[in-house]
Amino acid sequence: MEKMTFWGYRRPDGRVGIRNKILILPASVCASDTTRIIASQVESAVTFNNQNGCSQVPSDQQFTMDVMAGYAANPNVYGTVVVSLGCENCQMDLVLDAIKERTNKPIRHFIIQENGGTISTVEKAVRAAKEMAQEASLLQKEEFDFSELIIGTECGGSDPTSGLAANVLIGEMSDRMVELGGTSILSETTEFIGAEHILARRGKTKEISDRIYQIVHDYEHAIKLVGHDIREGNPSPGNKEGGLTTLEEKSLGCIHKGGHSEVTAVYDYAKQVEPKQGLVIMDTPGNDPSSVAAMVAGGCQIVVFSTGRGTPTGNPLAPVIKITGNKVTFANMSDNIDIDASPYIYGTKTMTELGDELMTEIKEVADGKLTKAEALGYTEMAIARVCNYM
Amino acid sequence: MTVTVNAAIIDEKDTVVVAIEKINAGDEVIWRDRNGDVQKITAATDVPMYHKVAIKEMPKGTEVVKYGEHIGLAACDIHVGEHVHVHNVQNHRENL
Numbered sequence: 001m002e003k004m005t006f007w008g009y010r011r012p013d014g015r016v017g018i019r020n021k022i023l024i025l026p027a028s029v030c031a032s033d034t035t036r037i038i039a040s041q042v043e044s045a046v047t048f049n050n051q052n053g054c055s056q057v058p059s060d061q062q063f064t065m066d067v068m069a070g071y072a073a074n075p076n077v078y079g080t081v082v083v084s085l086g087c088e089n090c091q092m093d094l095v096l097d098a099i100k101e102r103t104n105k106p107i108r109h110f111i112i113q114e115n116g117g118t119i120s121t122v123e124k125a126v127r128a129a130k131e132m133a134q135e136a137s138l139l140q141k142e143e144f145d146f147s148e149l150i151i152g153t154e155c156g157g158s159d160p161t162s163g164l165a166a167n168v169l170i171g172e173m174s175d176r177m178v179e180l181g182g183t184s185i186l187s188e189t190t191e192f193i194g195a196e197h198i199l200a201r202r203g204k205t206k207e208i209s210d211r212i213y214q215i216v217h218d219y220e221h222a223i224k225l226v227g228h229d230i231r232e233g234n235p236s237p238g239n240k241e242g243g244l245t246t247l248e249e250k251s252l253g254c255i256h257k258g259g260h261s262e263v264t265a266v267y268d269y270a271k272q273v274e275p276k277q278g279l280v281i282m283d284t285p286g287n288d289p290s291s292v293a294a295m296v297a298g299g300c301q302i303v304v305f306s307t308g309r310g311t312p313t314g315n316p317l318a319p320v321i322k323i324t325g326n327k328v329t330f331a332n333m334s335d336n337i338d339i340d341a342s343p344y345i346y347g348t349k350t351m352t353e354l355g356d357e358l359m360t361e362i363k364e365v366a367d368g369k370l371t372k373a374e375a376l377g378y379t380e381m382a383i384a385r386v387c388n389y390m
Numbered sequence: 391m392t393v394t395v396n397a398a399i400i401d402e403k404d405t406v407v408v409a410i411e412k413i414n415a416g417d418e419v420i421w422r423d424r425n426g427d428v429q430k431i432t433a434a435t436d437v438p439m440y441h442k443v444a445i446k447e448m449p450k451g452t453e454v455v456k457y458g459e460h461i462g463l464a465a466c467d468i469h470v471g472e473h474v475h476v477h478n479v480q481n482h483r484e485n486l
Contacts, residue, residue: 160408160440161440163457195459198459240475243408243438243441243442243475245461245475245479246479246481248460248461248481248482249462256457346410347393347395347398347426350424
């Protein structure tokens with residue numbers, strides 16, 4: 001396969017980013033309004049509404065910490081300004097440690113309760129973010145090999161065309177990324193229940209195969225604890241009406257995003273993903289915003305996302321490329337969807353041609369082209385949860 | 391000459407194709423294989439849109455293959471051109 005390159009920014013920790021954001025990071029929900037205001041005052045600054053960071057059980061707090069630190073470490077981020085209230089469970093020193101474990105990029109931090117309240121904090125943080133933004137603007141892009149890319153994959157709002165074309169196309173992309181020496185992340189554990197044995201067969205080692213079974217088993221167990229059986233009534237009557245006959249078939253439609261390569265690693269939710277690993281799995285929900293957030297926290301620069309019914313969601317840090325296999329959806333939601341995979345269904349394009357199209361799109365997006373979700377400023381995201389707040 | 395396909399195949403190992411529009415018994419089922427060549431069979435039953443139709447004989451107990459993997463077992467003999475769905479496919483839980 002021909003070599004592919006893209007233009008990116010080499011970060012001091014060695015990773016390569018394709019955007020140059022200043023992350024204004026809220027350590028908890030109590031800092032989120034403040035970071036929203038700070039980000040609105042600085043060009044190239046981004047933030048998100050962190051609903052968590054306090055009153056969480058340890059495993060939930062870990063999810064929150066990993067997403068926060070992972071976001072700061074994501075190579076699309078130049079540097080981070082962390083803002084905390086001061087009394088939350090996700091204490092500033094814990095957040096800073098978690099970030100420093102992952103990256104040595106610039107960090108500034110401000111604690112609202114120690115800075116005389118929100119208005120003074122806004123003043124200081126805006127000044128710090130502005131300085132970072134000016135430093136970041138001096139960077140020039142350099143040319144890198146595609147093997148530096150980690151691509152997250154996702155499906156949402158699925159319909160039968162997802163399995164017929166859109167996910168098949170993502171699988172083609174995944175295989176090519178593996179061949180090019182990069183990393184492709186298959187996620188959404190709940191969407192491979194019923195086909196986990198097929199993925200496990202492709203584990204590079206027995207340990208990896210066992211881990212694949214384990215994450216599925218643990219997820220089913222966690223759902224059972226609140227009285228629900230994931231396998232029951234799946235496929236649903238709607239799925240069956242749509243043509244899906246067995247759970248295996250439905251899950252195969254989803255795991256087809258992983259192409260045909262062997263699985264070289266299994267990562268827990270939002271843990272840091274190494275580059276140049278081929279196909280890896282991350283344990284995430286089928287729920288899109290929290291799954292995409294986890295892969296971005298893991299370090300992916302771009303997300304490729306299939307949708308049958310059409311969804312507009314993006315991410316604050318990583319461009320999300322939307323693909324549909326449904327020609328009606330592409331026509332109705334062309335404002336939100338980047339690639340039409342339906343020609344594969346109608347035989348007017350081969351999977352090779354569509355694969356070429358998607359790889360070209362990935363290169364152009366890496367180089368700077370805005371996806372539709374990016375151009376529209378769609379940045380909603382979520383952090384996964386194990387249980388209620390305390 | 392342009393041919394209008396009305397079905398799609400995903401993997402060359404598949405024993406079914408997916409109807410991409412409603413197909414009536416007696417209609418030709420037309421799809422392009424992965425090389426771009428046109429393939430045809432005759433539908434033996436009606437096949438709703440996005441449902442599967444058999445392109446290979448599947449005797450009772452043999453595997454129904456889609457995505458290059460098996461998705462279930464034939465619950466009875468399934469003949470070429472027949473609608474393949476919950477009425478003639480049984481789940482086969484792998485030994486997980």
